[in-house]
Amino acid sequence: FDNGTDTQSYSVFVPQLNTSVPISSAKQIGAVLYEYGAVLNHVYKVNNNFFVQNGVTLYMQRYQNSKTKDIQVFSLSTTPTYSQDKNMYSLTMSVDHIWYGHVNFLNNYSLKPKYSRSISKTLLYDISLKYSRKDFYNPNEDKNSDAYELSNKLSYVNKDYGFFLGEVVLADEKRIRGTRTDVSKEYYFLKLSNIYKYTPTLLLN
Numbered sequence: 454f455d456n457g458t459d460t461q462s463y464s465v466f467v468p469q470l471n472t473s474v475p476i477s478s479a480k481q482i483g484a485v486l487y488e489y490g491a492v493l494n495h496v497y498k499v500n501n502n503f504f505v506q507n508g509v510t511l512y513m514q515r516y517q518n519s520k521t522k523d524i525q526v527f528s529l530s531t532t533p534t535y536s537q538d539k540n541m542y543s544l545t546m547s548v549d550h551i552w553y554g555h556v557n558f559l560n561n562y563s564l565k566p567k568y569s570r571s572i573s574k575t576l577l578y579d580i581s582l583k584y585s586r587k588d589f590y591n592p593n594e595d596k597n598s599d600a601y602e603l604s605n606k607l608s609y610v611n612k613d614y615g616f617f618l619g620e621v622v623l624a625d626e627k628r629i630r631g632t633r634t635d636v637s638k639e640y641y642f643l644k645l646s647n648i649y650k651y652t653p654t655l656l657l658n
Contacts, residue, residue, distance in 0.1 A: 484519060487515045488515075490510070492510050493510075495507045505531060507530070509529055512525070522553075524552070524553055526552075527550045528550075541570075542566075542568055544565070546564055559587060560588040561586070561588075564585075566581065577609075581603075585600045585602070602624040605622075615647055618646045621644075622643075
């Protein structure tokens with residue numbers, strides 16, 4: 454969780470696995486699935502206004518009886534960030550490599566500039582524009598695409614009712630080549646959430 458106001462905070466990068474991995478089949482078969490993950494983050498503070506966050510994410514989804522459906526992800530990200538008064542400017546650069554069935558499947562490349570402003574001690578506004586390139590391996594190269602995602606987010610903290618988050622996302626994805634009709638799409642979503650500290654050891658989300 455990155456509150457956007459504290460230069461000592463850590464931002465955890467989590468890969469987005471919305472990559473149209475064809476794991477469904479006509480015949481439904483029961484399976485046991487294991488998930489493993491590891492995240493390593495490092496923050497280097499250059500001075501009181503500028504710092505760089507670096508992250509490494511390892512993720513594996515393993516099926517007990519079908520290795521051809523296993524998914525592995527290796528992600529790298531770096532985010533130089535500049536803060537001044539109540540404003541914060543950052544640029545996240547990330548690369549994901551995804552294996553499907555232990556075979557090279559997809560590379561994701563993304564750039565995400567973000568502006569954050571602390572409106573008050575309890576209210577934070579974020580706006581970001583994310584560009585991503587999906588680069589599939591053969592024989593799925595006709596799924597290659599460029600995507601743009603605009604996010605507006607408002608975060609509010611209340612000492613009695615917890616942490617509130619509201620976010621509106623508009624996105625547009627376009628295929629790079631070919632004639633596939635299931636690649637290009639436009640979409641949007643609205644996200645509302647609340648985290649409430651019910652007891653010192655129990656959070657309700």
